[in-house]
Amino acid sequence: MHTRSTRALLFHQIQSTLLLLKSAIRQSSRIVTCGSRGMTTTSKGNKALKVKREPGENGTSLTDDELVSMSVRELNQHLRGLTKEEIAQLKQRRRTLKNRGYAASCRVKRVTQKEELEKQKAELQQEVEKLASENASMKVELDVLRSKYEALQSFARTVARSPVPAARGAITPIIVPGKVAATSVITIVKSKTEARS
Numbered sequence: 001m002h003t004r005s006t007r008a009l010l011f012h013q014i015q016s017t018l019l020l021l022k023s024a025i026r027q028s029s030r031i032v033t034c035g036s037r038g039m040t041t042t043s044k045g046n047k048a049l050k051v052k053r054e055p056g057e058n059g060t061s062l063t064d065d066e067l068v069s070m071s072v073r074e075l076n077q078h079l080r081g082l083t084k085e086e087i088a089q090l091k092q093r094r095r096t097l098k099n100r101g102y103a104a105s106c107r108v109k110r111v112t113q114k115e116e117l118e119k120q121k122a123e124l125q126q127e128v129e130k131l132a133s134e135n136a137s138m139k140v141e142l143d144v145l146r147s148k149y150e151a152l153q154s155f156a157r158t159v160a161r162s163p164v165p166a167a168r169g170a171i172t173p174i175i176v177p178g179k180v181a182a183t184s185v186i187t188i189v190k191s192k193t194e195a196r197s
Helices: 002-028 064-069 072-079 084-161 178-196
Strands: 030-034 039-044 047-052 163-165 171-173
Touching: 002 084, 064 084, 072 084
Parallel strands: none
Antiparallel strands: 030 039, 039 047, 163 171
């Protein structure tokens, strides 16, 4: 939701900036075409330039969209018959408009990439926190199991060393092989773990 509102706000800011730039360009290089009289007047400041045109010929009045979307071949055809000043002005205007478009698209791309990276960062932080929590609980569980294991091992050693009365009354110590003792301890630990879960 936040991403959509940010993109919409950015889109409206870019649109308003482009509208302001278009009006500034129109004011700085005002072009008036008079096709019926065959005259084109281009005014910049106090200077007025009159160039004779044929009635059906294209004047220099191009919209910004037309100028930007025009191919180089079309632009060159359009520039035929214009003065060097007019050609330079149109080319400069086209360059400026294209640069503004590139800058706007780069800004949008940069903002989009930033939002995507922030989203990935948040997801990774959640993953790290989840893994840290799991790690902490596993450490606690491991400590509990280790203490149980040590207690059971100590108990097994005590049982293995304690004497048991023989059938005839003589006291003989029970010797349990190490493998059997470890197995019985492991069995006890497993059964306690299974009972707990």
